[in-house]
Amino acid sequence: MIKSEFFDIIIKSINRYYDINHKEFLYSFNEKPHIAIKVNPYKKINHLFDLLHISDEVSWCSDAYYLSDRPDFYKDPLLYAGAYYVMDPASMFIDYIFKNLQLSNDIKVLDIAAAPGGKSIIVNSNLSNNAVLWSNDTNSNRAKTLNYNLIKWGRANNIVSNAKISDFHSLQNQFDLVILDAPCTGSGFYRKYENWQEHFSIEYIKRCANRQKEILKDLIPIIPLYGYLIYSTCSYTSEENEDIAKWLISHGFEEVHLSIPDQWGIIKSKYGYRFFPHLTKSEGFYYVILRKIENKQSKFQNFNYNKKNQSSIRLQAPPHIDFENFIDFNDEIELKKIRQNISLISSSIAKWMDWKGFFFNGKVLNVGTTFIHENKKIPSPQFALSIYTSNSIPQLHLNISDALSYLQKKSFKLNTDKGIYLVKYLNLALGWIKIIDDDRFNNYFPVDWRIINM
Template sequence: MSEASHKLPVAFQRHIEDYLGASESQELFKALEQDPQTSIRINPSKRKLESLPGQQVPWAKSGYFLESRPSFTLDPLFHAGAYYVQESSSMFISHILESIQAPKGIYLDLCAAPGGKSTLLSSYLGQDGLLVANEVIKSRANILKENVIKWGLGNTVVTNNDPSHFEGLEGFFDLLVIDAPCSGEGMFRKDLQARDEWSPEHVEICAARQERILNDTGALVAAGGYLLYSTCTFNAKENEENLRYLSEEFAFEPVRIPVQPEWGIVETEVEVEGSVFYGYRFYPHKVKGEGFFITVLKRPEDAYVHPVKKQKDFRHPFLSRSGQKNRVLELLGLEDNFEFYELKGSIFLIDSWYAPHFEQLTKYLNVKYFGVELGKISGSGKGGDRSNNEQFLPTHEFALSILEKKGFSTLELSKEQALSYLRKEDFDLPTSEEGWLLITFQSLPLGWVKNMGNRINNYYPKDWRIRMR
């Protein structure tokens, strides 16, 4: 698999041999030259599987191994958010959440792009919690936003902030996931470039960066909440030593996660001040997945909890509470359990119970997206006078959400037609009905078209369109 220019670094091999021994290290090196295993995680809010797509991932009920890697780009279900292509080792978070019975509330995925862990957390929370999915790099935050929109649950706030910006939110989150930027040793067979970039000095730089992130955010977890720290690397400097740092610098209690011997996951231990803390290592020669490390810590029950109260007046430079709530409820037939906000004339919705938490977050964070962007009301006339021309202009985000689209007709397409739609190409519309039509494939929404009678307007986002043939 690897080319001569992408050989495993000699210093890396020596380190692994020191850690695993000569015999087992050779097994790992051999595994790193094999093709990676493709796996997906089903979106349970969108797809009920009548037949299993492959072998189930042992530690993730919604995860499946595929026999081969298909062209996901040419699968309309992928664009509809029916599943997420995720490395199986990182799906272990699903098992952790169920094992600790993580309380549903306010979660933070600190280093979230491209969105694998965020969509997993979103599904776990359902409508019983709010997820903040943060990414420090702006371009990657846009990718994260797109994947959150496709997932469609409407329980996520996408932010673009440095970890230090969260300082004012101590004790705010019930669960914090830190999948820290790392040296990428565990991805050596998926990302050959990572081999070329690796060096002992790079490991030191990554470890120092991780320690800074942990120092900035370790106190964000509320009393009784959990912190999950993970990397996709093998060395102890970025893994167990950072676990030790967390344990020494912050008040956390150890959490042990049950694992089955046949899973091949290696449990490690770190003793800190008389307590044993646990880490979980995934090696490609032992599991059907890539290299991964994760540890789970619990905040003591007597720790700080950030107080959150509903604000009488919500003030923000760009965002405001919408005065069109009743009209939106009437037009779309939604239940009255949402708060509505306006940004640049577009109306967003978020569940009422965590609206105060959302408003608190906006004081500190750069919000890229939140809840579900529904669309705009046009033709309302001056002074709020409703004319016969008043209509709701829906967004692509609304189309992909799991919200019911009352009052809109649907149009089911074949795979060939769906791909033409996703490419923004012209195709024959199999209906004469005019107006807004919700395009679906296998009953899952893909987006909107508007039949004008003499022409068809395709509202699939230009930046999202398929270019592959």
């Protein structure tokens, strides 16, 4: 339950732009949060609806569904196979925005504060093979989670980094669309995480709003003229939402309006769109879609950079490697050597990175899908989870008990011939295993990914 003093602060802030029904809004804090999943369109399986007790569709997102109850996701091997991703329904609105912006087929998208990865996953699902998604997070641990979630989604058209926003100044005017899910008070999730209220205050709202402006000052110069910015928060306060949108409009942007069905319950504010739990089947959320129509970044600071201080990312022709017959090649992917990895990357990334050299000073965690490390004798776990594995690979199909043992890196009984196998559960890949003899095998599921607590 939300504390009365915090509720009063939130109501006063919301009412600056929208006259909310206080009683219905307050009552919604006593209701259970809705549970929803985004289904991976590249890894659809039969009977998923029955396995997860799927009820209704999420109106504003394709392949997205509410669940009638919350299963124990961490005991479901399909989660680790990348069959679906669990996220709040309001976060899925990025799908509707993306589909209605009429973007080009070869768009480049930067999701600058992307962890844990829900919005990036939805954008990735909408991108053609000619497009590029760059997902970043400034926090190293969150960036690792982001990378893992995109690996599970299985495509080779994305780059993942752990970098400061200023590291992207060498890539000015490169991105057609920039997404900022800004750090905020998190007040929109207070019925889901009640302990977040411990930090809430008027002073905390001000600190968050100031931080959002500082992030945007760093971000605005990266966005090209006529490029798009999608700004969002999981906060109710106007200081973090409409006030920021108004500030952006005063700094060279115009709002892009969408046509939204009334029955969805999404509120059109003076600036942007609001999700309230008593009106939508979701938590509290805010979006505004903006287009840059004037360059005003000189108001902030000069972002000149020197390539001598930048790190280059070089793509090289790969050496001869084993297991190349494991790859289901198509015209849109290429095999390249990037540092010590042999990776599958989209042709669009290859073309972009080969263009006059590629300089970036942040830490790049992943480019495309790692196929194999040059010093390893077995394909990468990333490749096992990709959508590019050939049907000719020897496969080992496990029941749920053995699949969970595999994901925990525990021993279990196998009765099959020696060799390397792609481990599968319900026909979706989990990773690699090498059978040595009747009683021994090597489990190549990464230690960092394993299930620790059941």
